[in-house]
Amino acid sequence: MYKIKANASGTRTIVVTEKHLETIQKYSLFSGLVDSNGIVDEDIVNKLRFNIRGLLESEPGKDKDLLDLCLDVIYNQNMKAIGLDNLVTLYKEWSVRQLPSQEVNNTPVTE
Structure with a gap:
């Protein structure tokens, strides 16, 4: 479980779980989201x-994890641009840490 700051002073936070990050990865939600300038705004x-x-309208009720991500994080009342910027940063750090374990799991077994 992770906590991201949702405002500049850090008085508001949003809880992000491994499952939320996996759902972001599964749907490639951040792919092409932020422009080349790297600025996250409203x-x-x-x-x-x-x-x-x-996504939800195209497959209503099919993915509980995506719905949970929406309710818990994306549509959280505290989610603003600074919160999303921190979520993107957390996701990048998390995905880098996932690479070594994915490489180990995908390594072909030779005899």
């Missing part, structure tokens, strides 16, 4: 919400 938050809403 327009980016809205873009992510629209993308997820489209």
Whole structure:
């Protein structure tokens, strides 16, 4: 379990679980989300919400994990641009840590 800051002073936080991060990875939710300038603003938050809403509408009720991510994190009342920026940073750090374990699991066994 991780906590990300949702405001500049750090008085508001959002809890993010491994399952949330796995769901972000499964749907590649951050792929192409942030422009080349790297700035996360409220327009980016809205873009992510629209993308997820489209996924949910195309497959209603099929993925509880995606719905949980929405309720717990993306549509959290504290989620603003700074929170999403911190979530993207957390996701990048988490995905880098996942690479070594994925490489070990995908290594072909030779006899």
